[in-house]
Amino acid sequence: MLPATAGQVLASSGSGDVVSHLWVVLLFGGFAFYSYVYMRYRNTNKRYHHESQTPASLHHVRGRDDHIRTVRKVSNRRTPHANNHAVAGSRRSRQGMDAMMGRFQRKVRRAIR
Amino acid sequence: MTEPSAESAEGEPRILHTDTAATDGLAKCARCGATDIGFDITSSQLRCRFCRYQWQTASVWEKFGIEGGLGQLSGMVVGSGAANIAADATEVVTFKCGACGAQVVVDTRDATQARCHWCRNYLSVNQQIDNGVIPDMLLPFALDRDTAVPKIANFVGKRRFFAHPRFRREFSAENVMGVYLPYMNVDLNAHATLRGRGEHQLRSYTIKRGKSRKRVYDASVYRITRDFDIHINDLTVESSQERMDLEGSHESNNIINAIMPFDMNHAVLYDANYLAGFSSERRDMNIAGLTPLVETQTKDVTRNLANETVKYYDRGVHWRSQDVDLQGQRWLSAYLPVWLYSYYERKSNGKSFLHYVAVNGRTGKTMGSVPVNQGRLVLVSAAVQVVCTALAIMFALVV
Numbered sequence: 001m002l003p004a005t006a007g008q009v010l011a012s013s014g015s016g017d018v019v020s021h022l023w024v025v026l027l028f029g030g031f032a033f034y035s036y037v038y039m040r041y042r043n044t045n046k047r048y049h050h051e052s053q054t055p056a057s058l059h060h061v062r063g064r065d066d067h068i069r070t071v072r073k074v075s076n077r078r079t080p081h082a083n084n085h086a087v088a089g090s091r092r093s094r095q096g097m098d099a100m101m102g103r104f105q106r107k108v109r110r111a112i113r
Numbered sequence: 114m115t116e117p118s119a120e121s122a123e124g125e126p127r128i129l130h131t132d133t134a135a136t137d138g139l140a141k142c143a144r145c146g147a148t149d150i151g152f153d154i155t156s157s158q159l160r161c162r163f164c165r166y167q168w169q170t171a172s173v174w175e176k177f178g179i180e181g182g183l184g185q186l187s188g189m190v191v192g193s194g195a196a197n198i199a200a201d202a203t204e205v206v207t208f209k210c211g212a213c214g215a216q217v218v219v220d221t222r223d224a225t226q227a228r229c230h231w232c233r234n235y236l237s238v239n240q241q242i243d244n245g246v247i248p249d250m251l252l253p254f255a256l257d258r259d260t261a262v263p264k265i266a267n268f269v270g271k272r273r274f275f276a277h278p279r280f281r282r283e284f285s286a287e288n289v290m291g292v293y294l295p296y297m298n299v300d301l302n303a304h305a306t307l308r309g310r311g312e313h314q315l316r317s318y319t320i321k322r323g324k325s326r327k328r329v330y331d332a333s334v335y336r337i338t339r340d341f342d343i344h345i346n347d348l349t350v351e352s353s354q355e356r357m358d359l360e361g362s363h364e365s366n367n368i369i370n371a372i373m374p375f376d377m378n379h380a381v382l383y384d385a386n387y388l389a390g391f392s393s394e395r396r397d398m399n400i401a402g403l404t405p406l407v408e409t410q411t412k413d414v415t416r417n418l419a420n421e422t423v424k425y426y427d428r429g430v431h432w433r434s435q436d437v438d439l440q441g442q443r444w445l446s447a448y449l450p451v452w453l454y455s456y457y458e459r460k461s462n463g464k465s466f467l468h469y470v471a472v473n474g475r476t477g478k479t480m481g482s483v484p485v486n487q488g489r490l491v492l493v494s495a496a497v498q499v500v501c502t503a504l505a506i507m508f509a510l511v512v
Contacts, residue, residue: 026505030498037490041272041483047359048373050348051413058418059184059342065425066336068310073320073329079312082429084420089410091359 051087126189128196129177131249131382131445135239139211140386142166148212148235150386154257159386170382173250179300179443180378183344186302186441192249194241194383195297195446197399202244208236221246222395225385237385245396248446250298250380253387254291254474261452261472262286264479268470275493277484280456280468290455291474293388293448294369295396297352298377299407301345302441305415308434311337311426332428339419343437347377348410350403352396352446357406364467365482372473372480375449379475383448393448400444412437450474458484 025032039045139148142161153160158167174180208217213232219225225238225246241247266286273281315331351357351370359367412435423430452472459465470481 023505023508026501026508029501029505030494033497034490034494037275037494038485041275041485042365043368043371043480043482044365046371046480047367048370050373050410051417053374054348054410054414055346056414056418057344058421059344061339061341061422063340063422064338065311068334068336070315070331070333071312072331074332075327075329077317077328077330077428079310079332079426079429079431081431083432084416084423084426084430086416087413089406089413091357091406 047090049087050089126191126444128193129179129190129249129443129445130193131173131177132193132239132241132247135241135383137206137238137240138208138236139234140237140239140384143168150235151389152253152387154254157253157255159384169253170384173380173382173445174378176382183300183302183346183441184342186300186443188441190441190443191400192443192445194245194247194249195400195444196241196243197401198245198397199243203242204244206238206242210234210236225388239383239385245295245446248295248383248396248448250445251293251383251387251448252375252377252380252450252475254391254450256452256472256474256477258289258291258452260477261289261291261474264472264477265289265452265454265470265481268479268481269483272483275486275490277458277486280458280484284456286454288454289452289470289472291391292451292453293391293393294356294451295352295394296349296375296447296449297396297398297400297403297407298380298445298447299345299348299350300443301343301348301407301411301439303343303345303411303415304438304440305339305341305343305419306434306436307339307415307419307432309337309430309432311335311423311430312428313426314428330428335426337423337426337430339422341419341422343415343418345411345414347374348407348414349373349375349377349447349449350406350410352398352403353394354397356394357398363465365469368469368480368482369451369453369471372451372471372476372478375473375475377447380447388448391450396446408437408439411439454481456484 140150141148142150142164144166145161145164147161147163149162150159151162153167156167158169160167204220204222206219206221208219210217210229210232212234213229215229215231217227217229217236219227219236219238221238221242221244227236228234229236238247269284269286312332312334315333317328317330319326319328356366356369359370415437416432416435451474454470456468457465458468468482468484470479472479
């Protein structure tokens with residue numbers, strides 16, 4: 001087996017490093033349990049998903065896609081400032097305990113993925 | 114087919130008069146002439162309590178020929194029931210009873226029906242007045258109380274262990290109420306142009322720098338433009354100031370929001386007899402106050418639909434500009450049915466909070482907020498934390 005030098009590719013795969021993050025998740029087990037039960041009882045994060053559930057249709061679609069450049073060795077898994085899934089009209093609070101727990105749950109899910 | 118009024122001035126909305134066939138006063142059974150009319154949930158129809166004749170008011174979409182054809186919608190069309198609420202709005206309506214001639218007063222703040230104190234006939238307010246209490250259309254209840262109560266009981270039953278002990282003692286699903294809540298139903302014909310940048314992942318790999326390892330990605334960046342027409346059908350928003358507040362500072366209004374959508378295609382023309390046996394909340398917001406929210410939600414729908422055309426960009430898309438040109442919009446006010454259980458929680462710090470458990474009166478979708486026993490939950494969470502910490506330490510040592 002050849003020793004790896006600085007910057008050398010060690011592995012190329014699409015899977016995440018689940019095992020090494022699991023112990024981090026376990027350290028927050030109590031808080032995760034509290035937030036899960038709180039959300040299940042209070043459902044403060046529940047809302048009508050108007051962006052996907054409102055009946056709507058597209059017509060006469062036209063598009064243009066121009067390649068600009070190729071970026072290499074970027075550390076972001078997703079493009080910065082991606083907003084194609086953003087929802088501005090939900091009227092839900094971005095502050096307070098409920099929003100904090102919602103954000104924590106999303107981070108845990110991303111870490112596990 | 115009744116066309117919207119063509120009398121509007123340049124730039125002014127065209128009015129769709131939805132109460133042209135409505136009459137105030139005695140609403141008689143077509144078969145026997147009685148005025149004691151109720152609503153039969155099982156058949157979702159009005160029913161005469163004397164001869165049991167059943168009927169329902171016309172579908173609002175068929176009556177005015179406004180089902181489908183959003184591509185032809187242009188300008189602004191406003192239902193007469195969605196007109197602006199006057200500052201000095203009429204609250205009290207006085208009728209002359211058509212049967213005995215007595216003067217009957219209906220206070221529309223409380224109800225839109227009253228019984229003549231002389232001949233006992235029912236009189237209804239069906240023609241729209243300028244206080245927003247009579248909508249363009251209404252969705253009758255499709256679920257009866259005997260269906261809603263078990264749904265609420267089942268929802269709460271699954272959440273008993275960590276529920277507040279006072280709530281567990283005082284909860285009774287029988288205390289559910291049928292309520293008609295005010296909404297605005299908006300149909301839109303728009304043209305959208307979106308410009309931005311999308312990225313497609315070419316490969317991902319791990320590199321070593323010194324002692325650390327890091328996952329990195331290669332990607333192609335594209336400049337993308339999407340241009341399309343979008344037809345939005347039945348964008349529904351609350352038209353009550355109180356229900357618009359989803360922040361949840363003193364009541365759980367998000368619960369009522371979460372039981373949407375409603376099947377608006379079954380909406381019928383308003384008739385006060387549909388409200389018999391139910392309570393209602395009136396609209397207190399005008400179109401101007403709701404327009405910013407509708408425009409924002411329109412852009413949300415547009416962005417979501419546009420995702421179908423940018424699936425190639427698995428790393429995401431950053432839309433730098435989003436132009437939505439509203440070419441046609443139609444606003445109709447509606448009463449929509451909800452079975453509602455409410456619980457008033459008084460907290461130890463003196464604050465209070467109103468919890469709701471709500472059932473969609475058409476689809477049966479159920480959502481609710483149950484007050485939490487914080488002491489028990491914190492105790493159990495602490496025990497879970499101790500166990501997880503021990504597991505984490507063991508895991509870290511092994512790995």
